Amino acid sequence: MSSETKQILTTDGIPLEVSLKKAEKKNKIKAFLLVAPLLFFLFITYVFPIGEMFTRSVDDRMVTNMLPKTFKTMESWDGKELPPEEVFTAFYSDFKVLVENETQGKLGQRLNKEKNGFNTITKKLMRLIKRNKIDESQSIKEQIMKIHKRWANVEYWQAIKRTAPPYTMAKYLKGMDMYFAADGSIAQVDEDRRIHRILWLRTLEIALFVTIFCFLMGYPIAHLLATLPMKYSNLLMICVLLPFWTSLLVRTASWMILLQQQGVVNDFFVLIGLVADDNRPTMMYNKVGTYVAMTQILLPFMVLPLYSVMKTISPSLMRAGKSLGGTPFVAFWKVYFPLTIPGIGAGCLLVFILAIGYYITPALVGGASGTLISNQIAYHMKATLDWSFASAMGLMLLSGVLVIYWIYNKLVGVDNIKLG
Amino acid sequence: MSKNPEFVKFDKVDKSYDGKVLVVKDLQLDIAEGEFITMLGPSGSGKTTCLMMLAGFETPTNGEILLDGNIISNIPPHKRGIGMVFQNYALFPHMTVYENLAFPLRVRKMEKDDIDKKVDKALSMVSLNGFETRMPGQLSGGQQQRVAVARALVFDPAVVLMDEPLGALDKNLRESMQYEIKHIHESIGVTVVYVTHDQSEALTMSNRIAVFNDGKVQQLSNPSELYEKPVNSFVAEFIGENNTFDGEVSDISGDECKVKLSNGEIIASAISVKSKGEKTTVSLRPERALIEPSEKMDNMFSGKIEEVIYHGDHTRVRVNLLGNPEFILKVPNSTSNLELKVKEDIKIGWNSSDARALDPK
Numbered sequence A: 001m002s003s004e005t006k007q008i009l010t011t012d013g014i015p016l017e018v019s020l021k022k023a024e025k026k027n028k029i030k031a032f033l034l035v036a037p038l039l040f041f042l043f044i045t046y047v048f049p050i051g052e053m054f055t056r057s058v059d060d061r062m063v064t065n066m067l068p069k070t071f072k073t074m075e076s077w078d079g080k081e082l083p084p085e086e087v088f089t090a091f092y093s094d095f096k097v098l099v100e101n102e103t104q105g106k107l108g109q110r111l112n113k114e115k116n117g118f119n120t121i122t123k124k125l126m127r128l129i130k131r132n133k134i135d136e137s138q139s140i141k142e143q144i145m146k147i148h149k150r151w152a153n154v155e156y157w158q159a160i161k162r163t164a165p166p167y168t169m170a171k172y173l174k175g176m177d178m179y180f181a182a183d184g185s186i187a188q189v190d191e192d193r194r195i196h197r198i199l200w201l202r203t204l205e206i207a208l209f210v211t212i213f214c215f216l217m218g219y220p221i222a223h224l225l226a227t228l229p230m231k232y233s234n235l236l237m238i239c240v241l242l243p244f245w246t247s248l249l250v251r252t253a254s255w256m257i258l259l260q261q262q263g264v265v266n267d268f269f270v271l272i273g274l275v276a277d278d279n280r281p282t283m284m285y286n287k288v289g290t291y292v293a294m295t296q297i298l299l300p301f302m303v304l305p306l307y308s309v310m311k312t313i314s315p316s317l318m319r320a321g322k323s324l325g326g327t328p329f330v331a332f333w334k335v336y337f338p339l340t341i342p343g344i345g346a347g348c349l350l351v352f353i354l355a356i357g358y359y360i361t362p363a364l365v366g367g368a369s370g371t372l373i374s375n376q377i378a379y380h381m382k383a384t385l386d387w388s389f390a391s392a393m394g395l396m397l398l399s400g401v402l403v404i405y406w407i408y409n410k411l412v413g414v415d416n417i418k419l420g
Numbered sequence B: 001m002s003k004n005p006e007f008v009k010f011d012k013v014d015k016s017y018d019g020k021v022l023v024v025k026d027l028q029l030d031i032a033e034g035e036f037i038t039m040l041g042p043s044g045s046g047k048t049t050c051l052m053m054l055a056g057f058e059t060p061t062n063g064e065i066l067l068d069g070n071i072i073s074n075i076p077p078h079k080r081g082i083g084m085v086f087q088n089y090a091l092f093p094h095m096t097v098y099e100n101l102a103f104p105l106r107v108r109k110m111e112k113d114d115i116d117k118k119v120d121k122a123l124s125m126v127s128l129n130g131f132e133t134r135m136p137g138q139l140s141g142g143q144q145q146r147v148a149v150a151r152a153l154v155f156d157p158a159v160v161l162m163d164e165p166l167g168a169l170d171k172n173l174r175e176s177m178q179y180e181i182k183h184i185h186e187s188i189g190v191t192v193v194y195v196t197h198d199q200s201e202a203l204t205m206s207n208r209i210a211v212f213n214d215g216k217v218q219q220l221s222n223p224s225e226l227y228e229k230p231v232n233s234f235v236a237e238f239i240g241e242n243n244t245f246d247g248e249v250s251d252i253s254g255d256e257c258k259v260k261l262s263n264g265e266i267i268a269s270a271i272s273v274k275s276k277g278e279k280t281t282v283s284l285r286p287e288r289a290l291i292e293p294s295e296k297m298d299n300m301f302s303g304k305i306e307e308v309i310y311h312g313d314h315t316r317v318r319v320n321l322l323g324n325p326e327f328i329l330k331v332p333n334s335t336s337n338l339e340l341k342v343k344e345d346i347k348i349g350w351n352s353s354d355a356r357a358l359d360p361k
Helices: A016-058 A061-066 A068-074 A085-101 A104-114 A118-130 A140-147 A154-162 A170-175 A195-227 A230-245 A248-259 A264-271 A287-311 A315-323 A328-356 A360-365 A373-382 A387-411 B047-055 B097-106 B112-125 B141-153 B171-188 B199-205 B223-228 B233-238
Strands: A178-180 A186-188 B008-016 B022-031 B036-040 B062-067 B082-085 B159-163 B191-196 B208-213 B216-221 B243-253 B256-261 B264-270 B279-284 B299-310 B314-321 B324-332 B345-350 B356-358
Touching (some): A016 A170, A016 A387, A061 A068, A061 A104, A068 A085, A085 A104, A085 A118, A085 A140, A104 A118, A104 A154, A118 A140, A170 A178, A170 A387, A195 A230, A195 A287, A195 A328, A195 A373, A230 A287, A248 A264, A248 A287, A248 A360, A315 A328, A315 B082, B008 B047, B022 B047, B022 B216, B036 B047, B036 B199, B047 B082, B047 B159, B047 B191, B097 B141, B112 B171, B141 B159, B141 B171, B208 B223, B216 B223, B233 B279, B243 B264, B243 B324
Parallel strands (some): B036 B191, B036 B208, B264 B356
Antiparallel strands (some): A178 A186, B008 B022, B208 B216, B256 B264, B279 B356, B299 B314, B299 B345
C-alpha cells in the first residue's frame, strides 16, 4: 500500500514527486499562458454576461430603494390587517420624495405589475400631493384611505410588502405562467393566459422533431460519406458543407420562396396533380415551415459528428459480422450501429441544443404557430423592454439545456461523445 | 471418411475491378478437404482478391467458385458458412470476448447452453479460458489474434479463411502463433485458406502453397518442393535466398545443360530451357554451395571474399564469383573452423542438380 512504500528519491536526494512537479511547472505555466487569452475572452463574453443576466432577472431593488422608510416600518407589521399609522406616514414621506423627483410613475408601474390597480391610486395620491391637499398635521392613514377604497384594502399593502426584498423570483414564475398570489403563495395564471407554457412545450417539441428528422436524414448521408471512395465523398462533403458557406438569412429566405403558397414547392405539387390549384397547402408561417427550414439548416451539425465516428469504423467489422453468419441487417444493427452511438449522441445533442434556442428561422418562417421561446425572449428584449423577464427566460432556457446535458450524461456518458 | 479433393474449386476465375486490368487471371485451383493451403505472393498479386471472392465480398468477373460441389457465386457471404480471420482481427470492440464468440452462434439461433459450451470449447482451444468478460481493447495483440481465430472456428465452418492474420504481431509472437494455428488446424481438421506475403510463415504452416504473382498462380506445391524445386525464377527469387547467374545455354543433353556466363561456364539442370542459345537464369540456394569441398563436385570455382557477416547461428559470406559480386554463402557456425578473411580467395563448389536453369529474368 502507498503508506508502506518508501518515498522514491532522485539521485540528488530530492523526492521524486517534488522533482517531477518542478520539471513540469514550466510546461504548465506555458500551457496556461497559451489558453489565458481564451479564458479571459470566455470570462468577458460568457461568464460575466450570464452573471449579469442572472442578477438582472432577480433584481428587484428599485422599489426597495424608492420606499426605504416604508419597508423599515413594515418590518413590525404582521401583514394580516391594515398597517398601522406609522407605515402610512412612512409611505407618504417616501412617496413625497418620489413626487418631488418625478419618479413616482415608475413605482406605480412596478406596483401595478404586482397587483392591478396601483397605477390609478398612486396617480391620485400624486395629484393630491402636488396640490398640497394632504394635511400633515392630521392622520395620514385616514386621508390616504379616503383617496381611494383600494388604499383601504389590505391586499394592496400586502403587495407593497412583497416587493420589499431586493430580490424576487417573480420573473421566473411568470416564465412558467405562475405568479405570487396575494397571500404570497404561488398560483397559476388563468388558463387562457398561459402562453409561456405553450411556447416552452412547442420549443421542446420542435427541437425534438428537428433532431429526429436530422438524424433520419443525416445517418445515411454520413454513412455514404464514410464509405464512398475519396473522389465522390469529397464532392458529397462539399454538398453537405455548402449550406455552411451561405448566410443563414439567405437560406431561410430561400425557404420562404420555396414554401410560400405561390412558391416553387406548391407549384410543383399542383403540376403533378397532388393538390388542387385553389387548395394550396400552407407550408409557411406555421410549424411545417419551421420544421423544414430548421432541419435543413441544422443537418450538417448531425452529419459531421456522425461522419467522424463512422470514418473510424473499419469496414472489416461489417464484413466480419456477415462472414460470421449475420444477415446484412443483423451485421448493421449489432455491429455497426452500436459503434456509431457516440456520433449519434454528439449529433443529437448538438442539434437539439441549437434547435432549442433557435431564433432567426422560426422568426421568419414560423408565423404564430411556429414561434419559439427564443422569439418570445427577443420580443421582451426589443418590444416590451422587460429585460429582466427576458433574462429570466434566457436563464431558464440555459438551465433546461444543462438539464438535458445532465440526463444525456447519465444515459450515454459525455466521455462517449465524439465531435470529430 | 473420404476427403473430397475438390472441396473448394476455383474454376477459370477472372477478376477485374475496372474492366481494364485483370487482377486475377484464369485461376484454376482445387483445395482438398482438411487441407491447409497458403496463397503467397507480393502485395497486389491478387491473393487477397481470391480470398475475398471465396468469402463472398467480391464477385468473380468470370468463372465459378465451387464449395463442396455447389456453385457459391450467388450465395451472399452470411449464408456461405465460411469462417474468416481478418487482417486487423476485426473483433467487435463493443462486445466482450464472450459476446464476440457468441455472435455467430446467436445469429444461428442456438440455445444458450449450447452457446456456452461452444464458446468455452473454442476458448480452451486457444487457451484463453477466463477471458470471457474482457473487452477486446483490454487484450494484447496476440490475445486478440487468438480470439479472432476462436471466433472464426466457433461455429464449425467447413472452411476458414485467414487474411494475413499475423501481420500486426511482433516476430516472436508471430512465430509462436504460427505453430498454434498449425496445431489447431491439425487437431480439428478444418480446411484453411491462408493468405500471406511472408514466405517463412507459408513454409512452416502449409500443406501446399500457391505462389501468386501478377494475378496468376506461379507454382502450386508443398513447401519443400517449392523451396527445393522452384519452377521459374520468380518463385526461386521470392522463396528463400537465391544466388543467380544470367547466361546462355551453350549445350543441352537430357536433364543437364551447360550455361555460358560472361566469364566462365557452369553445369546446371535444365528446368525451363529447351534448346541451345536460349537465355537463362541459373538459380542456386546459398546453403547448397560449399566452401573448399572435400569431394569432387560438378562446378568448382574460386572467388574473392568481399564481406563476412556474423549472424549468430551462421555466417554469411559474400563472394565475388564468376562476375557476380553478390554471391552469398551460408556457413553454419558449428562446423565453421575455417578462417574467412576478406580479400582472400576461396574455392566454392556445387552440384549441377542444385543449380536450376530457369527462365531468364
